[in-house]
Amino acid sequence: DVKVTQSSRYLVKRTGEKVFLECVQDMDHENMFWYRQDPGLGLRLIYFSYDVKMKEKGDIPEGYSVSREKKERFSLILESASTNQTSMYLCASNKGGETEAFFGQGTRLTVV
Amino acid sequence: AQSVAQPEDQVNVAEGNPLTVKCTYSVSGNPYLFWYVQYPNRGLQFLLKYITGDNLVKGSYGFEAEFNKSQTSFHLKKPSALVSDSALYFCAVRDIGGRRALTFGSGTRLQVQP
Numbered sequence: 001d002v003k004v005t006q007s008s009r010y011l012v013k014r015t016g017e018k019v020f021l022e023c024v025q026d027m028d029h030e031n032m033f034w035y036r037q038d039p040g041l042g043l044r045l046i047y048f049s050y051d052v053k054m055k056e057k058g059d060i061p062e063g064y065s066v067s068r069e070k071k072e073r074f075s076l077i078l079e080s081a082s083t084n085q086t087s088m089y090l091c092a093s094n095k096g097g098e099t100e101a102f103f104g105q106g107t108r109l110t111v112v
Numbered sequence: 113a114q115s116v117a118q119p120e121d122q123v124n125v126a127e128g129n130p131l132t133v134k135c136t137y138s139v140s141g142n143p144y145l146f147w148y149v150q151y152p153n154r155g156l157q158f159l160l161k162y163i164t165g166d167n168l169v170k171g172s173y174g175f176e177a178e179f180n181k182s183q184t185s186f187h188l189k190k191p192s193a194l195v196s197d198s199a200l201y202f203c204a205v206r207d208i209g210g211r212r213a214l215t216f217g218s219g220t221r222l223q224v225q226p
Contacts (some may be wrong), residue, residue, distance in 0.1 A: 041120075
């Protein structure tokens, strides 16, 4: 089975902290994605990557950056966490084309 | 640009009755369409997808969806609902030849009453 693993299920951080969310996939997928999920808004794309060191902005990239140094790992970075970044963060990967995306279990981040 | 609309925040249905969860989409070209389900405190699980060909697509757990190009819709259906189907359902689209990432709808909560 494809596995997408996010490093933390729950995270509490203070305003202004630099936050790292890690995601690892074990199926050699080219594409990896970070979404945030908020009630009533569905999933919104923050960033995605289609190859090592390659990235593209999604719909809500402000306040976030990403890093993909190895094919299997995609990190989301909150440069200076703010309370409006309190959310559920979901990582996903796929092989591209018409293939479906596989999701991690999510990280619920609370910024206080 | 690609977008998805799920017009119902919540759908209530009695166990054993048929269910429909609605989805409409907008793309510049042709779409790949997907349905996902999310159970509490879990990530999203893939249910089914439309790529090309037969407009009626069958997926996991007895779900199916019908692609209608003229109405730009991709409604999720099941002939007989189960209480265990209660969950949050997301429709997603990717424009073929467009952005590689999926665009998701806002989600529909399905509540199946015993």
